[in-house]
Amino acid sequence: MPIEPKIAHLAALRALISRQAPGQAALPPCPLGLPALDAALEGGLPRGCLQEVIPADEGAAAAGFAAFLLGRLVKEAEGGGRGVLWASLGEGDLYPPALATFGLDPGAVILLSAPSPAELLWAMEEALRSPALAGVVGEIDRLDLTAGRRLQLAAAAGGGVGFLLLRADRPAAAVSAAALRWRVGAGPDRAWHVELLRRRGGRPGAWILERSADAESLQVLESLRSSAAQA
Amino acid sequence: MKRIVSLWLPSWATDRLHRKPDCPADRPVVTIAEVAGQLLIQAADALAGAEGIRPGFALADARALRPDLAVFPADPAGDAAALARLADWCSRYTPLVALDGGDGLWLDITGCAHLFGGEKALMSDLRHRLAGFGHDSRIAAADCPGAAWAAARFREAAQTVVEPEAARESLAPLPVAALRLPPVLTAELERLGLRRIGDLYPVARAALARRFGMLPGERLDQALGRIAEPISPRLPPPAFAVRQILAEPILHAEGLAAMLQRLLPRLCRELAEAGQGARRLELGCYRVDGRVAKLAVGTSRPSRDDAALIRLFAEKLERIDPGFGIEAMTLAAPHVEPLADLQLALARRRNETAKGAAGQEADQAPLIDRLGNRLGFARLARAEPRESHFPERAVKRMPAAFPAAAAKPASAWPAGPLPLRLFPRPEPVTAEAADEGDPPLSFLWRARRHRIRAAEGPARIEPEWWLGESGGPRDYWRLEDEAGLRFWLFGQSGSWYLHGLFA
Numbered sequence: 126m127p128i129e130p131k132i133a134h135l136a137a138l139r140a141l142i143s144r145q146a147p148g149q150a151a152l153p154p155c156p157l158g159l160p161a162l163d164a165a166l167e168g169g170l171p172r173g174c175l176q177e178v179i180p181a182d183e184g185a186a187a188a189g190f191a192a193f194l195l196g197r198l199v200k201e202a203e204g205g206g207r208g209v210l211w212a213s214l215g216e217g218d219l220y221p222p223a224l225a226t227f228g229l230d231p232g233a234v235i236l237l238s239a240p241s242p243a244e245l246l247w248a249m250e251e252a253l254r255s256p257a258l259a260g261v262v263g264e265i266d267r268l269d270l271t272a273g274r275r276l277q278l279a280a281a282a283g284g285g286v287g288f289l290l291l292r293a294d295r296p297a298a299a300v301s302a303a304a305l306r307w308r309v310g311a312g313p314d315r316a317w318h319v320e321l322l323r324r325r326g327g328r329p330g331a332w333i334l335e336r337s338a339d340a341e342s343l344q345v346l347e348s349l350r351s352s353a354a355q356a
Numbered sequence: 357m358k359r360i361v362s363l364w365l366p367s368w369a370t371d372r373l374h375r376k377p378d379c380p381a382d383r384p385v386v387t388i389a390e391v392a393g394q395l396l397i398q399a400a401d402a403l404a405g406a407e408g409i410r411p412g413f414a415l416a417d418a419r420a421l422r423p424d425l426a427v428f429p430a431d432p433a434g435d436a437a438a439l440a441r442l443a444d445w446c447s448r449y450t451p452l453v454a455l456d457g458g459d460g461l462w463l464d465i466t467g468c469a470h471l472f473g474g475e476k477a478l479m480s481d482l483r484h485r486l487a488g489f490g491h492d493s494r495i496a497a498a499d500c501p502g503a504a505w506a507a508a509r510f511r512e513a514a515q516t517v518v519e520p521e522a523a524r525e526s527l528a529p530l531p532v533a534a535l536r537l538p539p540v541l542t543a544e545l546e547r548l549g550l551r552r553i554g555d556l557y558p559v560a561r562a563a564l565a566r567r568f569g570m571l572p573g574e575r576l577d578q579a580l581g582r583i584a585e586p587i588s589p590r591l592p593p594p595a596f597a598v599r600q601i602l603a604e605p606i607l608h609a610e611g612l613a614a615m616l617q618r619l620l621p622r623l624c625r626e627l628a629e630a631g632q633g634a635r636r637l638e639l640g641c642y643r644v645d646g647r648v649a650k651l652a653v654g655t656s657r658p659s660r661d662d663a664a665l666i667r668l669f670a671e672k673l674e675r676i677d678p679g680f681g682i683e684a685m686t687l688a689a690p691h692v693e694p695l696a697d698l699q700l701a702l703a704r705r706r707n708e709t710a711k712g713a714a715g716q717e718a719d720q721a722p723l724i725d726r727l728g729n730r731l732g733f734a735r736l737a738r739a740e741p742r743e744s745h746f747p748e749r750a751v752k753r754m755p756a757a758f759p760a761a762a763a764k765p766a767s768a769w770p771a772g773p774l775p776l777r778l779f780p781r782p783e784p785v786t787a788e789a790a791d792e793g794d795p796p797l798s799f800l801w802r803a804r805r806h807r808i809r810a811a812e813g814p815a816r817i818e819p820e821w822w823l824g825e826s827g828g829p830r831d832y833w834r835l836e837d838e839a840g841l842r843f844w845l846f847g848q849s850g851s852w853y854l855h856g857l858f859a
Contacts, residue, residue: 183802184841185776189859192776208720220778220856221739221751222769232764235720235756236737237727248727257719311840313809318840 152284155201157194161345165321165330170194172205173284174304175277179322180293181310186317188219189227190309191262191288193343196228198259198286205284206257212237212245213264246272253279253287262288266295273302316346357520360587361463361479362504363446364494368459369435370401371491373428380426387430388415398430402492432458441648443590448601448642448684449478451593460508462501462587469497471601479515489646498523501587502579506534506553523580528554535575541568553579596632597688598622605644605681609674612641612682616669619687620662633658633695637665641676642684649676654733655725656757658693664722671730724757733757741768745817747778747855773834775844775856782846782853789852795833796845801854806837814847834858 154169163169176194180187199207209229211219216238221231237252239245242265249263253276268276268289280287289303306323312333320331335346365371369387373379384404386397395415404425409418419425436458443461446453449472452464465478472478475497486493496507498518503526507516510530518526527534530553532545545568550556553576556564561573577583598619606612616639627634635658641649653668676682728736737753741764744750750770787796795811813833830846832855837843842858 182839182841183804185857185859189776192859206719208723216753216780218777218779218856220747220775222741223774223776223859225766225769226774226776226859231739231751231769232741234738235724236739236753237731238735238737240731240735244731248731251726252723255720255723257723311842313836313840315836315842316840 152205155198157197159332159334159343159345161332161348162319162321162330165328166324167327169201170197170286171304172198172286173281175273175280175287175289175302176305176307177289177291177301177303179291179306179308181308181318181320183293184311186311187293187307187309188290190307190317190319191290192224192227192229194286194288195260195262196224200228202259206255206259208235208255208258209233209260209262210235210237210248210252210258211262211264212239212248212252214239214242214245217264242266246276249287250275250279252283253285254283255285256283258283258285260286260288262290264290266292268298268301270298270300270302277302277304317343358464358466358499359469359475359497359520360499360501360504361465361475361482361495361497362456362501362508363461363463363482364505364508365439365459365486365491366494367399367401367492368439369399369430370404372435372438374401375490379428383424383426384409384422385426385428386415386418387428389430389432398432435459440590442646444648445642445646446482447591447640447648447686448599449482451591451597451686451688452587452589453591454587454589456501456505460505462504464587464589465497471599475517476515479517483515485646498526500578500581501585502536502575503527503581505536506530506579510534524557527579528552528557532556532572535572535579537572537575541572544568545572592690594638594688594690596623596626596630596634596692597686598626599684599686601684602682605678605683607678607681609676609678612673612676612678612685613666613670615685616666616673616687619685620666623687623689624660624662624665627660627689627692627695630692631694631696632689632692633660634665634689634692636689636691637669638688638690639669640686640688641678641682642686643679644681644683645679647679649678649682651676653725653729656721656728656733658695660695664725667722668725668729671726728757740764741770744820746820747774748780749820773858776859777857778844779855782855785845785852785854787845787847787852789847795835796852799845799852799854801843806835806839806841806843808835809838810836817846 152172154166154171156169157163178187178191195209199209211234221234224231224234237248239248245263245265249261252258252261276287304325308320308322310318312318315336317334319334321329323329331349332345333347334343336343370385373385379385384407385401386404386409387399388395389398397409397411397413397415397418399411400409407422409421439455443453443455446461446463450463450465450468454462456462469475469478472481479495479497483493483495494508494514496504496516496518498504498507499520503518503523506527507518531551532553533542534553556576564573578585600615600619634655636652636654639651643649651672659665724736733755736756738756739751740754742750742752747770785799785801787799789796795813796808798805798807811833814831817830819827819829828849830848832844832846835843835845843854844856846853846855
C-alpha cells in the first residue's frame with residue numbers, strides 16, 4: 126500500500142476517534158431540572174454515552190430513576206430522536222403503565238425481550254446507533270469491558286444515552302467503559318437516595334431526592350457529598 | 357408464443373438409490389412394493405432393464421432372471437419430495453416450474469432461453485448438471501406441454517427441440533402412447549391399426565369421439581397446441597424477481613454480499629416502476645451440488661430503499677452455507693405493498709432530520725426491522741391498554757412492527773399509583789398480620805424480613821368471573837418498609853402475595 130492513502134486513512138481514523146471521545150461530544154447536556162444535580166453534572170445529563178445504574182436495594186428505585194432520566198431525555202430531545210427502547214432478558218417484569226409517572230408515553234416505548242445476554246447487548250448496540258432513540262435501557266446481570274466499550278461507541282455515534290440497569294446482588298465491575306455510574310436506592314417517604322459514584326473528569330456526589338405524590342416532578346431534598354466519598 | 361421444456365427422469369427412483377453409499381454399483385437394482393399381496397417391481401435401473409426386468413414384474417420372476425438382484429423398498433414419498441426439491445432448484449432457469457407426475461418436470465422457458473445461450477444450450481446445461489448429480493434425463497422443448505412431453509419420451513435423441521409451429525410433422529411418427537392416454541385406450545387404438553400419432557390426423561374427430569370418448573381428441577389437440585394446456589407452477593412466481601447467473605461459483609459470504617449489492621438495486625428499480633415496496637424479500641442461492649439455500653427477510657413497512665434492505669440481509673448472509681460454491685442467485689419480492697414516491701421521499705426526509713412526533717414511527721422502522729429480523733418480530737412489543745380491573749390484564753403486548761393507528765389517550769391506561777415492577781406471577785410471601793382486614797406488620801420475601809412502617813389500603817379487586825376467574829377477591833395494600841422499599845401486596849383467601857414494587 127502506498128504511503129499517502131495510509132496517512133489519509135490514519136487521519137480519518139483519528140478524526141473518528143476524536144469525534145467519539147467521551148466528554149468531547151458536541152451534544153448539549155440534558156437539563157434534569159434539579160439545580161444541584163445539573164450543577165454537579167455541569168449543565169445536565171451528558172448525551173451520547175453509556176451510564177450504569179446500580180440498585181442499592183432490591184426495590185424498583187433504580188429502575189424508576191432510569192425511567193426519570195429517560196423521561197427528561199425525551200422531553201428535552203429537541204432535534205434528536207424521541208424513541209425509547211427498554212430491553213430485558215425474556216419478558217422482564219417492567220409494568221409499562223407506571224412509566225407515565227416519569228413523563229413517558231407507555232405505548233411508545235419499545236419493549237424488547239432478548240433471548241440471551243449476548244443478543245441483548247447486540248440489540249442495545251443497534252438501538253444506540255439509531256438516531257431515532259433518545260435512550261435505551263438494558264437490564265443485564267453483568268458486562269465485560271469490551272462489550273461496554275462497544276456500547277459506549279455506539280451511543281456516541283447515535284447521540285442517545287444507554288442505561289445499563291445492573292442487578293443489586295452483583296458487585297459492579299471495578300473497571301468500566303461507562304461515562305457515569307449511578308447508585309440508587311429507596312429512602313423513607315418515597316424519597317430516592319441517588320449517588321453519582323463515578324463521572325469522567327468530574328466529582329462524585331450524593332443527593333436525597335424528594336418526589337411529589339403523583340407528578341413526575343422531583344426536588345433535591347439534601348445534598349450529601351460525604352457519603353459518596355465513602356462509596 | 358410459449359416455449360415449454362419437458363424433462364423426463366426415466367430412472368429417478370433407482371438413480372436416487374445409486375447415490376446412496378450402501379447401493380451396489382455392479383448389480384442390477386430394483387425397488388419393490390406390495391401390491392395385492394404380491395411383491396411387484398416398481399422401478400428398475402438400466403442394468404436390470406438390460407436383463408429384461410421391467411416395473412410390474414413379480415419379484416420372484418425377476419430373481420429367477422438375476423439371482424443377485426439388489427432389492428430396495430420403494431419410497432414414493434421420498435421420491436416425490438426429492439422431485440419437488442429438484443423443481444425448486446430448476447427455478448434457477450425460470451420461476452415457472454411444474455411437477456409432471458412422479459418422474460418429470462415442466463419448465464416454462466418463454467423468454468428465458470436467451471439468458472442461457474438459447475434453448476439447446478439451456479437444455480444441455482440442465483442435462484449436464486443432472487448427469488453430474490447422477491440422474492439420467494431426457495428432455496425436449498416445444499410450443500406446448502403435450503408436444504414437449506411426447507418428444508422427451510418417444511424421440512430417439514435424449515434432447516430434442518421441436519421448432520415453433522412444427523409439432524404436427526414432428527409428432528406424426530411417434531406412437532399413440534405419446535399422447536398421455538391410459539394404457540387401455542392406447543391398446544385399443546393400436547388394435548385398430550392407429551399406431552402412430554400421424555395415423556390419427558385424417559380420422560374424423562366425431563368418429564374418434566364415438567369410439568374412444570373425448571380424451572384422445574383432446575390429448576391430440578393439446579399435443580398440437582390447438583387448445584391451451586396451462587402448467588401449474590409448484591411455487592407461485594413472484595411478480596418481482598431478478599436473477600443472476602455467476603461465471604465463477606461464489607464460496608464466501610463477501611462474494612454473496614457483493615452480488616446482493618448488484619441484485620438489490622435492480623429489484624428496487626422494478627419495484628419503483630410499479631410503485632410498490634417490498635414487505636418480504638427472498639434470496640435463493642443455487643449451489644453447484646443442486647441444493648438451494650434460501651434466506652428471507654421481512655420489513656415492517658413497504659420499502660425499496662436498497663441501502664436499508666441490504667443491511668437486513670447483512671446479518672444473515674453468513675448463515676448461508678455455500679457448500680462447494682453458489683453458481684446462481686435469485687432475489688424475489690413475494691410480498692409487496694403499494695409505496696408511492698412521495699412516501700419514500702418523506703420517509704427519507706424524516707430519517708435525515710429525525711424530528712417531531714409524527715416522524716418518530718418512520719425513524720424507528722429501520723431499527724425495528726433490523727432487530728426483528730435477527731431476534732424475531734415477536735420479541736419486539738409495545739404496550740397497549742386493555743379494559744380490565746386486574747393490573748396484569750390491563751396491559752397487552754402488541755407487536756412493535758405494526759404500530760397502533762393512533763396513540764392511546766392517557767386516560768386509557770390504568771390510573772392511580774402503579775408499581776414499576778409487576779411480577780407476572782404474584783409471589784407468595786409469609787406475612788405476619790395483626791388482624792383480619794389489617795395490613796401485615798411484616799413479611800418475609802426472598803429470605804429477608806421487611807417490617808412495615810406505613811400502609812395504605814385496602815383496594816379490593818373482584819375476580820372477573822366472566823373470564824372463568826377462580827379464587828376470592830384480592831385486597832391490595834401499598835406498604836413501605838423501614839428502609840423505604842415500597843411493595844404492592846395483596847391478600848386473597850387468607851394468603852399474602854407480593855405482586856409488584858413501586859419505584
